[in-house]
Amino acid sequence: MSVSPESHGAGPVLAALGETSTPAYVYDLDGVREAHTRLRSALPAPSALYYSVKANPHPAVLAALCAAGCDAEVSSPGEVRAAVTAGYRPDRIIYTGPGKRRSDVVAALRAGVRWFSVDSPAALDLLSAAASAEGTVARALLRLNAGRPGAGHGLAMSGAPSAFGADLEWVLSEAHRFADRPAALVAGLHLYLATNLTDEAALAGQLIEAIAAAELAAASRSALTWVSLGGGFGAPYARAGTLPSFAGLSERLGPHLDRAFPGWRSGTPRLIFESGRYLTATCGSLLVRVLDVKESRGRTVLVLESGINHLGGAAGLRRVPPIRPEPVSGDRAGEYREAILAGPLCTPLDVWSPSATVPAVRPGDLMRVPNVGAYGLSASLLAFLSHPAPAEVVIDHGEVVEVTRLETVRRELPLPDVLPAGPVETE
């Protein structure tokens, strides 16, 4: 079934969906490949481009980027599985994230993953213990909390107290705590300062900060074979727009790389960049129907098929009051109007927009959210209210090639052989 790539041709997509109907994410693989070509040509060469699976772990998207030459950056057991299944070389995968359980690390090692971003001395100890028990030696990329995020960034992940990385000052002042462990060699550095910069000068400034921090940390170490400078390559999210151009980025970074890492042009260290959003944002859209249109105290309210359960879950979460866990035991259309865009969930938090300009739609009409190929379904609150997941439609070379739906299955877990005696305390 042939589809026009510009419009994500709703007609053929709806026909392909048949009974399944909306809501539906639509991913255009040509868009993924185009984004990859653009970003690849903007990056210094030689360098490796890692796809951040968290942005969109759909198997077809993963496979398209693997075929285009990306390696994978993963942050969970599920992402390890998805990347390995899609064909990424496990020995080049980087496993990142500030909290890895030993069982997560062991599963990754068994899948062939060898490179782990570590955020603290304790994380290095854990990696070494797990690798040693598995009879192997892992490689650690020491993640640094250093440098100022570029102006206009989305989420900052450095330069302030943070779970991400170890403060550069700490790494420099207590180098022994970040030294090689018996089965975890500190063979690289990892930086990721902030996401979603669309201005080339600001992005270059942030990456130059990362290079400078890496240079400082590298000075006291030998044999750093991989250095990931992270990324922050911006893209439009859930609004119309096109990918920014970073055509001058490579030229801006070149002199800084030459000074900090004189061998980088011949591949030592192997220079790495990471991107999720830029590679996938513009390839995807979400088709939703309008369920209701009504007036409420002088405002128009649109109720849509999807809300924060299918898109924008992380934004929804920011609106809830602070979560304060307590220890359980011990120390531990031509005509537009202004409207509220609400989803179908039974919570006032389920609002995509408190004030949007929308066409004069009616119940049953279809709407499309553009540029949600990244952090769409993968960043939603899918389990909340137990609605079905949206369908996911893949378009390749202008044809609908696949329609799937993510299903969550509740599985019974084995109970321990010996259950504690007496009633279970729930308070």
Ligand SMILES: Cc1ncc(COP(=O)(O)O)c(C=O)c1O
């Ligand atoms: C370590 C790391 N790498 C890569 C990414 C991907 O960011 P983006 O999708 O904005 O490119 C993130 C996002 O949070 C990250 O934390």
